[in-house]
Every structure is written in structure tokens, then in C-alpha cells.
Amino acid sequence: MAEITNQAAFQLPGVLYGGDYNPEQWTEDVWQEDVRLMQAAGVNCVSLGIFSWAKIEPQQGQYNFAWLDRVIDLLHTHGIRILLATATASPPPWFSHLHPESLPVDKHGLRYKPGSRQHYCPNNAAYRHAASALVTKIALRYGAHPAILMWHVNNEYACHIYECYCDTCRDHFRAWLQERYATIDALNESWGTAFWSQQYDQWEEIQLPHRTTTFVNPGQMLDYRRFMNASILSLFRGEIEAIRAAGAQQPMFTNMVFGLKWLDQYEWACYADYTAIDMYPDPSLGDQAWSSIAFAYDAIRSAKGNKPFLLLEQATTQVNWRAINQLKPPGMMRALSYQAIAHGADSVMFFQWRQSKAGAEKFHSGMIPLGGAADSRIFAEVSQLGAELKRLTDVVGSRVQTQVGLLFSYENVWALEIDSKPAQIDAMSAILPWHAALAQQNIPVDIVHPNSDFAGYRVLVAPLLYQMTESHAEKLRQFVREGGTLIVTYFSGITDARDHIWTGGYPALLHDVLGIKVEEWQPLLPDEVVEIIDQTGQRTQGQHWVDLLHPVTVEVLAHYNGGFFDQRAAITRNRFGSGQAYYVGTRPGAAYLHDFFCRICTEQSIHSLIDAGVGVEVSMRSGGANQYLFVINHTGTSQSVTLHGQKGIDLICEATIADQFSLEPYGVRIIRLPL
């Protein structure tokens, strides 16, 4: 799965700054004002044509490129580079009218109607054919245009339709299963159909996991998730092939939805030259939001081996799709933009350049509000940021380096969320606190796929790593044996890739490494807590889960206090080879988890980058002869910051930074330090 172009040979012209540009919403005199204001705001690039299919191809096979030629030339004349979209994200009405079978079908067998967007079945041949024809035309026409910097393929795949239950998908699913299993016996074995009289005799008997009387077969469900990911990924690959076949050489990306768990970003990243993400945190969460945003950025960066990624969309202030859509207070947009760069982004982009005056997103903010640019808070903030980003050109291409990895895979999330478990599990809300406890004390973290290389990490955390193959376990064993520190939590190492349980006491594959055996577990009620006391007498409250475990070769670091698990081990440590492996059978309170990780990291000589108040985020990028220390205040109050002897120049205000300083609400410092 090689990269499509040689990313190393490709240079960005600085931090990319701009937004989705949808000029078809406006008359051409407005375009003139657009390019003038883009220049005034420091915009150097736009994503163009994302939803332009109907305008480019108003009837089947009839293309209208004249308007797009004019827009592209206008942008080019004004020095604005283009991320040219393939325009396939929303098929036009003529297409759905000619091909009603292309509309996706929901779990209940109901076919969606057109009238919104992303209304296509990922396996529909007519959609694939029409999309490919469109992409070919666009790539042939503009592939050699000097304004085109990159290709923006489709838009937010699976943001609305991540599963389809039509007959075409059913037939493709059967073929996909045949390819995977070769024989029906192998499928029966994998799905465990010996139970509930589910044994299949012929491929034609297999259905999609529609609405069923009760639990659908878990193996079938897991394969359906894999199949849907593969189906949608093949659309992306098809568009890439069409662009390349037309001779266009620019790098490509597709923008992923923040928090979307249905596409395996690690797999998708193999086909993209850049990974890209859209980020829409809820401003009403205030300083509660930044650590979950940090997870999403760490994940998208890690998906492509820590190469810089693109922040493709965010809102300048308000979205229009939550029940209540609050504004970003002054400074928050700037702080969140720098947060992306701090985690490895080489772009800051928005949806959209000019707020719409009609259609479904007219109440969504843009870079130019409907009241106009003059006297606008939003445009002033946008222009200030645009001017500042020009000073960050040296940061482009630099890397985030970490020594701590959090083991994570999308398959694991899919498997965790299949029903019929000891408790229904919302995987992300169970996993995020483990990342937050590190992120909130400014210890940089990668989000590491269990198949990837663990070299370079000193500490690995495996929260709810439910699915574990023999090769994952062997890699972890070797990691610890060679001196690594591993932290494994409850409900880890339970099943193989078929969702069959490893027998012999949980987590069977890691008994030697962890030195414990879990016999039973008690999922806790939403408000239920269980007290834990550790060796030092520190108390905390366990939430979510309690494992009833047998210590075998371990040191018991903490035990439960009360309940029928009274005095039983809650947290253990096992020495194994040259390393150590912790097991945590519950989720300790946030403060305890913070201290727990702090102790482990300190032992491994991994320290917070600087001392700062709660809500101040610190990250580091390194490149060339420099390091760049990002200090971001995510709170609406001033915070004091103490550097650890780091002496450097702030890239934004171009002045030397004192050892101790007060960071204003939503304030940002980017300090260049010699390596």
C-alpha cells in the first residue's frame, strides 16, 4: 500500500490558511470582493468545488466548466492556491432521478430520498461510474493548472451514510465474505454459527445485519463493519486512480470527520498523501473540550506515522447542527487553531469562506459573516490569525515526538460496541479518560495501532483493548521483556479477530506478562462507584467496571474497599523481563489517574513539558535545528506559566519569553528553541 506521490518532495507554501470556497452561491461581482478580502485576511489557499457536481455537470454527460475556469483563474491571479475537490460528495438530482437504486437503504429497509447530501450507496455501480467520469473530466481539465496545490477527494466520507442495507450491498457482502473465507464452513466457524441454529449452507442464505429479532450474530456484525469500511475506502481509491489516470500529479487527501469511528483511519492513511480532519468542538464545553480534541489530532497524526496532517474544516464561531449552537468567545477560535498546529497540523482551514445566505447552512458561521467583513469581530479574528500564521512557515513539516503510546484500533472500537456484552459500551467515552489523564498533564501521546512498530515508546497504555490477536500479544510481551512499561486496563485481551473469547481466564494471552488472571467482572451502574485504597493510603473511586482478579506473580498496588470485592486487588504491577506491566481493573478517578501516570512517567524520565495551570496545553514540534514549544491557554482566565529553563523567541510577537509569565485568556505562545 504505497503512497501515491512522494510527499517528501512536496513543499507546502507555508501554513495553509483558508476555507471551503463555494462561489456558485454568489454572483461574479462577489467573487471579486472575495479575492480582495482573501488577500486582506492572509488566505493563501481554498478548497474549491466540494459540492459543485450539479453546477459542473447540470445534465448527464453535459459539462459546464466555464464558470470554474473563471474562478480558478481569478484565484490564481490573486496568488491563492487551490485544493481542488472532486465534487462527488453530493450527486445532483438528475443522477438520483435516473438511478433511484443508487439511494442508500437504512437498517429497517427504508430507502432514503434525495434532497440533502451524501445520498448514494457506496457499492452502487452507477454512482461509481458517474463519479469516476466526473473526476476524470475535472482532473484532465485542471491537472496541469499551476494554481492546483492538492486534490480534495470527495468530502467527509461516511459522515451521514456509514452503512447501507440495499440488495447491492447484500450481494457485495456475500462476495466479500466468499473472498475472505473461501468456504462456507470457514465462515460458520468464524461466526460461531453452531449456536442458535445459525449454520449456513449456501452463501445466498447470508443477509446483511438488518433489524433482527434480538442480537445479530457478533461475527456477522464485525464483518459488516469491515465490509462497509472497505466499500467506502474503495470509493476513495477509485477517485485517486481516476485522478492519476488523468495524469494529475498533485498530492491528495480526504477530510475525515472528527470523532467518526466507522472508518479505519490507519488503513485510509495508507492511500492518502496527507491525512486531514474536520474539527467542530462544542464551544459550550469551554475548557472541558480541549483534551478530547487533542485525542482526535493525536489519532489523525499517528495514522500516518506522525507526518503532518491538515486541519481542513472548523467553524470560525457557530455551527448550526447542534440542538443549541453557541458562539466561540473572542480568542477561542485562534487558540483552537493553534492547538491543531501544536499537534502536527500544517493547515488551518474553515467551513466556509463566506457564510451562505440560503440553504441548509445559512446559520453556520463563515470567515466572512453575512453582515460583511467591515466591523466584524469574526473577520478581524480571521485576519489577525492569517497575518500571524505567515510567521510560522518554519514550523511546517516539523514533527511531534512522543515516548508514550495509547494502543487503539477502529476494529477494537467496532468489536467493543457490538451488543450482547456484560454492559453496553460506548468505546470512546471509556477510552478517552485514559488519554486525557496524560494529555492534561502535557505528556505528548501517540495513538498507536497494535500492529504498528512499538520502537521508540517507553510507555504503552492499552485501555479496553478488548480485541487482541496472538501477534499483538507477542509484540506486547516483547515490548515489556525489553524494558517497556505496559499499562493494561479492564476488558482487554478478551477476544481474537473473530470475536471469539480466549479461554483460560482473562486476558489469557498476557497472563505471564501481567501476572494476573481475571475470573469475573462487574460492570458498574452509571452512578455507582467503588472505593480503592492504594499502598500509600491514597483513596479514589473506581468507575465503570470492577474486575475480580487473582494476583499470581504481582505486587498489589491498590485494593477495593467495600462490596463483595472488598480487599481484592484493583491495581497490580508485574516485573517481566527488563520491563513492567500494570493491570488496572477499574477506571480510577481523574485525579488518581493523573498521579498514577505521573509516577510512571517520572520513573521513565518522561516529564510534562512545562509547569502551567489547569487548562493550559503544551506541545512540542521539532524540525531542522529547532523545536517549537506551543503554550495554549484554553480557559477564559489568565494562567501562570513556568518554563523549565527553555529560552527562546516567541514566533508570534517576535520577542524573548521570560521564564515565568502570565498567559492571557485564550492566549498562545509559540516559542522557538534551539534543538
Ligand code: GAL
Ligand atoms: C462538515 C461538512 C461541511 C459542512 C460543515 C458544517 O461536516 O464537511 O460541508 O457541512 O460540516 O459544520
